[in-house]
Amino acid sequence: MREDKAVDEMDPNGWPGQALMLDANAAAGILYDVFSAEMTASPTECAHCGREGEVGTLLAFMQGPGIILRCPACENVVLRVVRTPGAIFLDARGAAYLCLRRG
Numbered sequence: 001m002r003e004d005k006a007v008d009e010m011d012p013n014g015w016p017g018q019a020l021m022l023d024a025n026a027a028a029g030i031l032y033d034v035f036s037a038e039m040t041a042s043p044t045e046c047a048h049c050g051r052e053g054e055v056g057t058l059l060a061f062m063q064g065p066g067i068i069l070r071c072p073a074c075e076n077v078v079l080r081v082v083r084t085p086g087a088i089f090l091d092a093r094g095a096a097y098l099c100l101r102r103g
């Protein structure tokens with residue numbers, strides 16, 4: 001866990017995983033496939049630290065065949081999505097909730 005600086009003050013060039021890190025909007029296409037909705041503005045809460053924010057504010061990482069969205073406050077995994085040719089796997093254990101607005 002990183003407690004030395006607030007995420008907003010972090011130098012993006014100093015982030016050790018930056019080569020793997022994407023703008024969360026890059027994950028928007030995969031999330032659209034899963035939820036059939038635009039998800040980046042959807043509120044969610046980190047199950048680990050309780051941080052609330054929009055899905056688009058999570059840190060997105062490409063790992064193997066899927067994406068991992070991490071909490072920018074505590075860096076724990078909030079959502080994992082893996083696409084295979086026959087299915088989409090969603091692991092949302094790290095989210096206390098994910099709000100899909102209707103209409």
Ligand SMILES: [Zn+2]
Nearest residue numbers: 046049071074
């Ligand atoms: Zn968190």
